[in-house]
Amino acid sequence: MTRVFRTRTPAPTWEHGLLAGSGRLGAVLHGPAQRQVITLSHERFFVPVNPRPRAPDLRPVLDDLRRAVLTGDADHAGDLLTEGLAADGYPDGLIWTDPLGICATLTLAVAGVTQELSRSTDLSLGEVAVDLRDGRDGRCAVRVITPRDDETAWVAIESDHEVVVDLALSLGGALDTALDTGGADSSAAVAVTLVGGRDGRVEAVTSEAIATVTARGAGPWEHGAQSLTSRLVVPAGGRRTVRLEVAVRTSGGTPPSPTGPTDVDWTQLRRGQAATHGRLVAASTLDLRAPRGRSTSHDPTTEEVWAAARAGDAGARLRVVEIAYLSGRAHAIAATGDLPPTLQGVWQGTWRPAWSADYTLNGNLQNGGMAGLVPTGTPELARSLLTLVLAHLDDYRENARRVFGADGMLLPSRMSTHGRANHVHAAYPHVFWTGCGGWVLRLAADLVSTTGDRTLVDDRLWSLVEGVLRFAETATVLVDGRRHVVPAYSPENTPSGAGGPITSGTTMDVAILRDAARASAVLASARGDHSLDARWSALAASLPSFRVAADGTLAEWIDEQWHEEPAHRHASQLYPLWYEPDTAFVGAAGVTLRAAALATVHAKLAWRAADPTPPPGRMEMAFGLVQVGLAAAALGDAEAALQCVEWLAVDHWRPALTTTHDAGSIFNLDASGGLPALVAAMLLASTAGTLTVLPALPRAWPSGTVTGLRARGGIVVDRLAWDPDGCTVTLRRLREAAWLAPEPGVLLQAGRPFTTPGTVLPAGRVRVGVDATTIRLQWADPDEGSGLS
Numbered sequence: 001m002t003r004v005f006r007t008r009t010p011a012p013t014w015e016h017g018l019l020a021g022s023g024r025l026g027a028v029l030h031g032p033a034q035r036q037v038i039t040l041s042h043e044r045f046f047v048p049v050n051p052r053p054r055a056p057d058l059r060p061v062l063d064d065l066r067r068a069v070l071t072g073d074a075d076h077a078g079d080l081l082t083e084g085l086a087a088d089g090y091p092d093g094l095i096w097t098d099p100l101g102i103c104a105t106l107t108l109a110v111a112g113v114t115q116e117l118s119r120s121t122d123l124s125l126g127e128v129a130v131d132l133r134d135g136r137d138g139r140c141a142v143r144v145i146t147p148r149d150d151e152t153a154w155v156a157i158e159s160d161h162e163v164v165v166d167l168a169l170s171l172g173g174a175l176d177t178a179l180d181t182g183g184a185d186s187s188a189a190v191a192v193t194l195v196g197g198r199d200g201r202v203e204a205v206t207s208e209a210i211a212t213v214t215a216r217g218a219g220p221w222e223h224g225a226q227s228l229t230s231r232l233v234v235p236a237g238g239r240r241t242v243r244l245e246v247a248v249r250t251s252g253g254t255p256p257s258p259t260g261p262t263d264v265d266w267t268q269l270r271r272g273q274a275a276t277h278g279r280l281v282a283a284s285t286l287d288l289r290a291p292r293g294r295s296t297s298h299d300p301t302t303e304e305v306w307a308a309a310r311a312g313d314a315g316a317r318l319r320v321v322e323i324a325y326l327s328g329r330a331h332a333i334a335a336t337g338d339l340p341p342t343l344q345g346v347w348q349g350t351w352r353p354a355w356s357a358d359y360t361l362n363g364n365l366q367n368g369g370m371a372g373l374v375p376t377g378t379p380e381l382a383r384s385l386l387t388l389v390l391a392h393l394d395d396y397r398e399n400a401r402r403v404f405g406a407d408g409m410l411l412p413s414r415m416s417t418h419g420r421a422n423h424v425h426a427a428y429p430h431v432f433w434t435g436c437g438g439w440v441l442r443l444a445a446d447l448v449s450t451t452g453d454r455t456l457v458d459d460r461l462w463s464l465v466e467g468v469l470r471f472a473e474t475a476t477v478l479v480d481g482r483r484h485v486v487p488a489y490s491p492e493n494t495p496s497g498a499g500g501p502i503t504s505g506t507t508m509d510v511a512i513l514r515d516a517a518r519a520s521a522v523l524a525s526a527r528g529d530h531s532l533d534a535r536w537s538a539l540a541a542s543l544p545s546f547r548v549a550a551d552g553t554l555a556e557w558i559d560e561q562w563h564e565e566p567a568h569r570h571a572s573q574l575y576p577l578w579y580e581p582d583t584a585f586v587g588a589a590g591v592t593l594r595a596a597a598l599a600t601v602h603a604k605l606a607w608r609a610a611d612p613t614p615p616p617g618r619m620e621m622a623f624g625l626v627q628v629g630l631a632a633a634a635l636g637d638a639e640a641a642l643q644c645v646e647w648l649a650v651d652h653w654r655p656a657l658t659t660t661h662d663a664g665s666i667f668n669l670d671a672s673g674g675l676p677a678l679v680a681a682m683l684l685a686s687t688a689g690t691l692t693v694l695p696a697l698p699r700a701w702p703s704g705t706v707t708g709l710r711a712r713g714g715i716v717v718d719r720l721a722w723d724p725d726g727c728t729v730t731l732r733r734l735r736e737a738a739w740l741a742p743e744p745g746v747l748l749q750a751g752r753p754f755t756t757p758g759t760v761l762p763a764g765r766v767r768v769g770v771d772a773t774t775i776r777l778q779w780a781d782p783d784e785g786s787g788l789s
Helices: 061-069 073-087 266-275 277-282 302-310 314-334 362-370 378-403 436-451 459-475 505-526 533-542 573-576 586-608 622-634 638-651 670-683 735-740
Strands: 004-007 016-019 027-029 034-040 104-110 113-122 126-135 137-143 154-157 163-170 193-194 200-205 209-214 230-236 237-249 476-479 482-485 660-662 665-667 685-686 688-691 702-709 715-722 725-735 746-750 765-768 774-777
Touching: 004 302, 016 137, 016 314, 027 104, 027 126, 027 137, 027 154, 034 154, 034 237, 104 137, 104 154, 104 209, 104 237, 137 302, 154 163, 154 230, 154 266, 163 193, 163 200, 163 209, 200 230, 209 685, 230 237, 266 277, 277 314, 302 314, 302 638, 314 638, 314 670, 314 725, 362 622, 362 670, 378 436, 378 459, 436 459, 436 505, 436 735, 459 476, 459 505, 459 533, 482 533, 505 533, 505 573, 533 586, 573 586, 573 622, 586 638, 622 638, 622 660, 622 670, 638 670, 638 725, 670 685, 670 702, 685 702, 685 715, 688 715, 688 725, 725 735, 725 746, 765 774
Parallel strands: 688 746
Antiparallel strands: 004 113, 016 027, 027 034, 034 104, 104 163, 113 126, 126 137, 137 154, 154 237, 163 230, 193 200, 200 209, 209 237, 476 482, 660 665, 685 688, 702 715, 715 725, 725 774, 746 765
8 A cells, every 4th residue: 555645736834744753753844835934833832922820719709609509509500600600700711721832944046946735745655745846847856754662743845847946934823723722822832042053043932831843954154134044056866955953942952953864865764764663664554445446647635535435436445545554644643652642643834733732631631642552552651641731739638639629630721831720610520520530541451452662551640540440439429328529511512401511420430440449450450469459349330320311312411400412523432432331331220321321322423414515514624533533433333433534524624634633624643543543443452361453344334454453352463354255353362462362362252243263252252362373264154244233
């Protein structure tokens, strides 16, 4: 499968540009033909432009607020929250996190260019390029590579004829934004220092950090009013390179000294990228046997492939899913370094980004940017979540005390530079959403259970395990003998007919705590400390049962006084099916709940299908589709899962292979991480002791191959290939994960009945070895569709 893709769609703004990323450093290549622009950002450079008050002290109004919620008076609950916020000095509007900033911008004005021919991205090398035509019917190109795990961007200019390139190095960036969420102009908090000479240097200075970008290989650089300027001459048939070194340090830290060469062997640079970035991208591949079409004089552009898919061409629809899987993984990898991807990955081009381009933790990060890292072969990158979260434990303790008068830890719904829960308003009472901590424990447990790495459960992570438990024990209230989070918030929905979103007994709260009890057991085994097991078990047993709503869907609020509002982009009540299915949904006892969850899946899809356009239509928030699709896959509804995949791939991908929050609008990484995770869930499911192949294989994918999927129990599925007659699975267990296996081998099952030369157990399973084992499953009913019943 090719990994180089071309587009002829111009990129007038950064949101349509080509992306290169090292994990730590991001570069966006965009602009008109005669003026190519490269905007640089860094995972550690957030601009301290917004206030950072402590979490609001709501203890003075907490008892009254709880009484209002328990009696169903959401209006009064909202008024009490507003009163409590005002008493604590909070402003009327939302307090935003500090946004991801811009470190510098390099502009290249290429003399004599007449038009832009195409833009291309090599996903395996992380190289992006713009192909230009000069006035003598020759070509020149601008290329960018950001070496993996480095803080350097290499820019190359190549030309058939001698060409002069004028360079300008400045802070750059724009104030326009695809969505105005009320964020301030963060450039106002950045002072700029320009230093010319042999090397050009831009320093973006804030009260807390300094981002230094040094340009080497051009020079000398002359000092202008707002930028440094230089000129280089590219000889006919030659190449000139510029090295951009980026360093972020705390204010007062030692300024960096330029290091490394000013020129590079581009072939060697590509070789290094193939061994690092390329290795990560190749960790998992997807081949749906999409037809490549008849031979033509050129490979189809991304526009041509997507146009055919939108026109209903079945082969093209397979192709866009393949490309979306590849490009989504490549961009999620490129945006993950020491820290996970923000809403916009590690890329930036505006000083007023939507939602501050932060880490939104009520679904975007978990179901979006990082969702595919563990299941699609790169679990080592998921460590970045722990780096982000475990740095602010004291903030979480303070959040718990001030918001709920509780012990333990309350994690916020949004983060960038701190862990304070202060993003709150009566219309968006995010401080009452308590699920982040338990969700992090699930992701940590999956990281341990797919890699076998027990060292992950260090003292800080174990403190979080205890902190989440202690919060649940002290922040919940007893209602009819069961523990409920009161007040609560189901992101970001309001019950039908209610006067506000502050509620009690949300399904997501219960599901996350039940799941956190299972996750903590994995972490306890890894650490060899079972001192919390009994408390976690007691907590899980004290929680209320899930409920079927009057409309037959899975209730979003377990408390019956709150009525369903299905016309909403979130699907938080489906959390019990996103990872290891909650035991309440398993077996004969779970039939009713599974049926209700399936009704929810279909209701959410029907709501979107009624107006499948960007806002004001309903095709918004890509990760909401991921949430629905993951549940559909777990329930074996292959066609519903496919609908989510195709809506994501066809409607949320741009010609540059970047993704959007809504269909065609707002640059965002949620679909990049979410679609690969959803496809993986359709092809493989696992628990600690079982492996299910093809649990939700749609009829539109009759044959295919996927490689490199990861499963719980430390299982690597090196290759899974299927056809109309059966499937072949090659799997192994990581040596370091042997401690996870209570029994030898693994129980293998499939999304449809099968026969195999091995002994088939009564439940339709076969126990197979995990030492580089290859097994062929023959479908017992080759004419039947697939998918679990």
